Amino acid sequence: MEGYVGVKFRTKFLQREPPEDERIAELAKWCKLFHLHGLTPVVNGRSMGNLSFRIAKGSNEFIITAAGLGPKDSLNPECFVRVVDCDMDSRTVHVHGVREPSSESILHYRIYFLRQDAQAVFHGHNTTITEHAKELGIVETKEWKPYGSLELVKSVEEVLDGNNFLVMKRHGFISIGASMEEAGKLALEKKKDAERLSGRLGNK
Template sequence: MNTNRDEGVIKFKLTLKRAPAPEMNQVIALEKWRALFFKLALIGEYPIDKIGYGNLSSRIGKKTFIITGSQTGHLAHLQAHHYSKVIECDLKKGSVTAEGLIPPSSESLTHYGMYEANPNINYVFHVHHQKLWEMMCNGPFDYISDDVPYGTQAMAEAASQLMGTKTSGIFVMKGHEDGIISYGATPEEAGKIILELYRKLAVRQ
């Protein structure tokens, strides 16, 4: 597998419009799950490289969403200004336009591709866990092949093709080391899928 670690690097063309941060009530549900994932090291920072990993988003419009800011993985708790509002994406051009005080996550294109493909999805959670990733790579789970690099138009297109009409699910990115994405109509749907697999893995060990 091609598992080169280069997370956190924004690979799309970004236009960041300086604007007030999202309202705190818009990020409360995301922050609840992010804080839990941080405690479980499903979101965090690789200590040697000092590169953050993991990101969460919630849909606020047909094609607009709020997402954790780039390189915030080292923070246990985020404030509203650590989130960014993505207002426009173009998969063909590989461009993202966002509003806020901080650049959006490097996986913003992937989140957009999923939201665009399925109107039933309102939350997308991207976490990292080596053993969980290995288990999913070798199990009966939806996946994106190991020749698709993270944060690219190809990744966004591959993720969108997995959506179908499902309201919730989870898949593994074989070419993005440790990377797992869940999605759901509610934050509970997206979050509980990850927790259930995490607990099953804990029982095995």
Template sequence: MMDEGVIKYSCNWTEAEPPEGEWLPDLMRWRDRLHSLGLIGTYDDGIGFGNISVRIGNSEQFIITGTQTGHLPHLQPEHYTTVTEFNWRENWITCRGPVRASSEALTHAAIYQHQPEINAIAHVHHPQFWKDLMFQVPTTRPEVPYGTPQMAREMFRLFEEENLAHVKLLVMGGHEDGFLSFGRDLKEAGEILLGYCELK
């Protein structure tokens, strides 16, 4: 049974103005491009999938798409939020903005903390690419659920054992259709993703 879009962590949300800064325009462009390619969107039941984030400077804070925004082809600043604090071991985040953070925010947080050189992450869905890439690139164990501390630990294992830092693309074996890419910036994360999917 698919539980996409379900937030599994504790979310401490403060309603506030939309995020600002030099990182937002590029983030908005990449998000809308991935939506136009069908990698971010909604399922037939209306549940949204896919999200994208960018680190703010050298901090562990990041801007990420809000939960349940997958149905919108073009997002505005009010559809993004800033994750200001988190603890993946204790399964909570704090976010500030017009909307709550995506259900995958804890996964993004764990990667940013574990890999300081990573500054952008794109998490997308596509059934065929997911099947094609499964175990051809670093893949999490099927029994590990998304958005949990167990997923964070599983990703760390892949960094250590399967050269994930070099491949920069990860398939979530237990998260139907889901996979993610990352990079030093949004351009690298996006181009790696489109290269594996043979999309432009």
């Protein structure tokens, strides 16, 4: 896995105010649960992963965790960013917020664009899931690509289709749902499945 060097796009702040949405509290809850269950491990003081929800059906705008969040952050509205648009050609992300959005914001944007049924996209890291993806029948990208890159986005697009759970090779997982609860529970279920399989293999 590549070391974190920050976001790899330009952030254009349309408004320097934190987003206002009552659902941010639910997203914060899932951030805490992912941390508790080892789905967003902490490396050098920051949580590895990013969670988002779509603002409204028919719109590709979404609210996502800010870049560089760690377990010590309060997860108040200032810790989240509203992504209004992404310009792929110039690698520019247009936002409302006081912090830069997560490094995988363009990936989230493309998933919402391609999957209008997706209302939440949760990206995390768990070695048990990634190591046993093949045995569990989880769709994987063909090869490793650097985090936050357009190459990674394209590799996900190649295998996205109607899959709600997939693994980015040697990177992490993506869980997609019609709600935050659905995306979150799906990730927790896959972790349990992977742990059961890991236990069986370990006993052989």
